[in-house]
Amino acid sequence: MLTLHNCLLLSAILFATGVFGVIARRNVLIVLMSIELMLNGVNIAFVSFARFYPGSSQAPAGHVFVLLTMAVAAAEAAVGLAIVIAWFRNRKTTDTEEMRSLRW
């Protein structure tokens, strides 16, 4: 039953899970992973629209966007993890509640 509706539902569930993870979890690694989830949720939406939108074979914009997002996500994960490691070395924590040196 690969309908557009179901695909979008999956996309929304993934995205919402990601949002929940970013907001509710305090471990910075989990937050990063949740961001990946959100991105992937969006990716699914792109792909499904590309699949079901007539005429998309001539202008595969959705697919291109997904590729772009994946590249950005990889870069973001690399930079993010590097920051997390640097932070962990200095402060011995991965708790986001304790990472608040940038407040007012």
Add this chain to the structure above:
Amino acid sequence: MNEASRCLAVVPFLCLAGFLANGLLGRRLGRNGGAAVGVAAAIASFLFSIPVAREVFSTGEAVKADLFSWIDVSDLQVKFAFLCDRLSVIMLLVVTGVGSLIHLYSAGYMAHDASVPRYFAYLNLFMFSMLLLVLGDNLLLMFVGWEGVGLCSYLLIGFWFEDPEKAYAGRKAFIVNRIGDFGFALGLFAIFMVFHSFDYETIRANLGDSNIREKLLHTFDLGIWFVDVKLSLVGAITLAFFLGAAGKSAQIPLYVWLPDAMAGPTPVSALIHAATMVTSGIYMICRLSHLFVMAPPTMDIIAGVGGATAVFAALMALAQNDIKKVLAYSTVSQLGLMFLALGTGGFSAGFFHVFTHAFFKALLFLGAGSVIHALSGEQDLRRMGGLKNKLPATFATMLIGTLAITGIPPFAGFFSKDEILWKAWEGCLTGQNVGHGLVLGLLGTVASAMTAFYMFRLLTMAFLGAPRGSAEAHSHAHESPWTMTLPLIVLAICSVAAGFLNVPHALHGGAHFSAWLQPVVAAWPEIATAQHVSHHSAERGLMVVSTLIAFGVSGFALWIYLKRPGLPAEVIQKSPGLGQLYALVRDKFYIDEAYDRVVVRPVKLTAFALWIFVDVLIIDMFINVAALVAEVVSEAARRLQDGVVGTYAVWFLAGAMLLLGYFLYILGAA
């Protein structure tokens, strides 16, 4: 350019060169070098003005020298050019001649001063400015000189700047003069509006144009509250110029700076505050006489102010004990007489008094300087006396100067002053305008009677009787060096001889001076001038009366201060009313104090109040309150920034939901 105009072009710049040499290289020149350069510059300018004068006197035509175009903007074209005509040639000779003598005198007088080069630099700069004033061929150049002499006056009054009082006196002179210059400037603006030019010749030529005459005589209603004032344009212009003249020539209400100006070195008082600069107001009015006679109300105001100043200042001169202050008030008073003459249409009479006054007042000041020099700086008449034998040359020349200013025939002052008195009395004695003439005539006569008194008081207290100062000072007193006595002698000769240039028709003279000026100054009032011949006997009668008054008052003063020196004090003691009056006169009617209360302090107070209330309190309050609001709001807003990623994510989500909701709403609506 012929030789005369080449010389004319050079004359002022010689003085400028002297100024530059002394000003820039003063220290290298040293005292003697500085004095030599300064004196040489002045004398050279005199020598170079001789060919100019010869040319003017022989042809009667003006000598001109065009130098360059100074300001040239749209319809404003001002040349930097000199013009030496019948009027300015006299000023030229007086300024360079008397100026040279005073430079020479200064070399002796200032010999021991610490900054001789600076002194001569200023003095030369003054000569330059004065020559610009006199020789400029347009009103703007006159204004340049006008402000320039004011500057030099400021610098020279405050020459000994370490004394704050003297520096203050200089500043006072400059600012009061600037008030006058304000009037002068307004006059310039209005002149340009009418004539589109500042050139004397253009103005004079266009005065005949009927359109311009109509424009000038156009009357404005200046109804302010209940007072209904009608003022013609030319009336406004001339009043503005008269304000300028009153500032420079120390007339009521702007005379207050001149007595204080005596803080400067005495030769400066002689040159600037007696012989030349202060007479430039009269020169200016003579220059514009054709304009002034178009505004009879202004003429009346000039005559009235002049007469009032003459009497008022003479009154104050009676009670001064500082030898220079007596002479200063005397100068104010004599200037008042000159304005009295101008206001009654006696332009040549007033100008002739400028001419003779330059000699005898410079002489008197230089004589006073010689006395002060001999007594090592003593200026108080009460500590002088008995100097006749110590300073014979000074005494003799001072005596001549005193006789001249008193109006004793045949000294110069007799001729010039009687000319003025005749102009003042003319309306009364010829029966044309009795009340007017009576008031002005009385003012003039009273002022000259008082002149006789205070001058003989000064002469007697300084030179005659027994010495009243310390014996030591008296024994040290010595005649001044030749550099100082020579100018005295030359000026004394001029004070005797100058009057004969203008022996009136009434005494069967040729009135050469008046005849000479007649083509360049206006004739006014026209009827009186035409009927002049028929009143010779009245004029002769007036001369006799005023000569008798001069003799009488002089004798009276001599008698009091020689035989009964205690008399004034006794009289004052006996009658408290007179004593109070005396104190009032001695303290100069508290005019300075009144100005301070009414003008100076309120202005300063307003300034301070405006600063505190408007700038600091009101305007800055707006700014600071705005800044405060911004600070408070941002202080609250920055609390949102708690540093926790989770919180940011929540806000982010909320924002995203809001946006989404908004878009959905729009979609729904569409």
Add this chain to the structure above:
Amino acid sequence: MSAPILSALLVIPVAGAALVALLPRENAREAKLAALLTALLTFLVSIPLWTQFRPGNAAMQFVETRAWVPALGLTYKVGVDGISVLLVILTTLLMPICVLASWSITDRVKEYMAAFLILESAMIGSFVAQDLLLFYVFWEAMLIPMLLIIGVWGGRRRVYAALKFFLFTIVGSLPMFVAIIYLYFKSGAQTFDLETLRAALNPAGNEPLPLTVSAARWCFFAFALAFAVKVPIWPLHTWLPDAHVEAPTAGSVILAGVLLKMGTYGLLRFAIPLFPGTAAEFAPIMIVLAVIGVIYGSLMCLAQEDMKKLIAYSSVAHLGFCVLGMFVWNDKALSGSILQMVNHGISTGALFLCVGVLYERRHTRLLEDFGGIAKVMPWYAAVLIIVTLSSIGLPGTNGFIGEFLILLGTFQVKKLPAIFASTGVVLGAAYMLWMAQRVLFGRVTHEENEHLGDLRGREWATLLPLLVLIFAIGVAPNVFLNRVAPTVENYNRQIRAAIRHENERREAENRHRALMTPLEAPGPGDSRK
């Protein structure tokens, strides 16, 4: 096409700034030298602007045009005419003087010098830009270096002064930015080019005016506000005394000498030509504010104890004269106004340098800390007196020519404002001489003052060019005026024509509306909602 002088003037200082910034931190002396050489080079490059300027030509000269962002109608267009040529040269002349006057700076030298050089580029850019957006870029770019100069190298209350300066200026200039964008769309020209916009906003024939009356008023107001803050016109002036007092000497020189001219220049170049009709409508208000500025500024001076504050308030008065001369549309007044901008840069710059000389020796600017200085520093006294006299407009100095032309020209058009403004001349003498007296004359009352050294070589080098100019402009103003006059005549002719034209059109429209309204009112198109 001739050499791109103006672009060179924009590039050289920035390049110099980059060079200075790249120097190692220890080499303070080299940084100063590099900055001085850059400033001198800029000055040398600007000399052809003077020599090759064609005085008889009223149009823009040395014009360079390049497409910048064609899609947005943005062009890089620079040029100078009689209004701006003197100001550009004044800027390049004052800059080496400022660098020399900053020789005693020890703190963060290279940043300081770089800031000054960048400021120079921005100032020149503002004077030469012929494209509104380009102008706006330079205009805002000036703000940052000046903010830093006051805020970092300033006196005790530098942060307050810097913020005040910044806020006043930015509050003034943001509405201008909005107005620029608005004009871009509403003029129908889709361009930022000044000349095209001017033509579009003031159509010659009977084409419809692109802006409604109230829109034109708002736009004029936005432009005028930005410039009025910079001038500063009363009552927007209170940032100036604070900024001057806190700024370092060279900062004050450049602030008074050039930055304030941005305001008057902007009014002249943008606000008036773009909206001549509205400018004429608001002229009475501007004239009154200018006269208030003259008198009020002079009065303020009488209440000051700090020399810099006094001179700052005197700037308010002097620039009041400039503004006065602009809003009467008289050739003499406008020429005087432009000359007076230059004069004020010269004499007030020199006054601030004089204050700096004393400040370096005594670290105070309070009048009461001085007295009798003429005895100790005679040459300094002579210089200060000359500069003072120039500031109060004594004939023979530059100040006289400017003030006289303004007042003379204004008097021909508006009597009362000219008369009131003339009283400023009396007050000017009062406060300036009062200052000179308290500093120079009297006895030396403070022991510290007894052994102050007279002017040194470097100080002479900063003051001498200005002294020469003071007399040069005073004695031979024609040399300067004949470069200004043709532009001014052309400018005024255009503005007067535009004002007349616009008034006629508005009147005609009003008549038309008055005729049409009663007929149209009950028509069917006028449905009630």
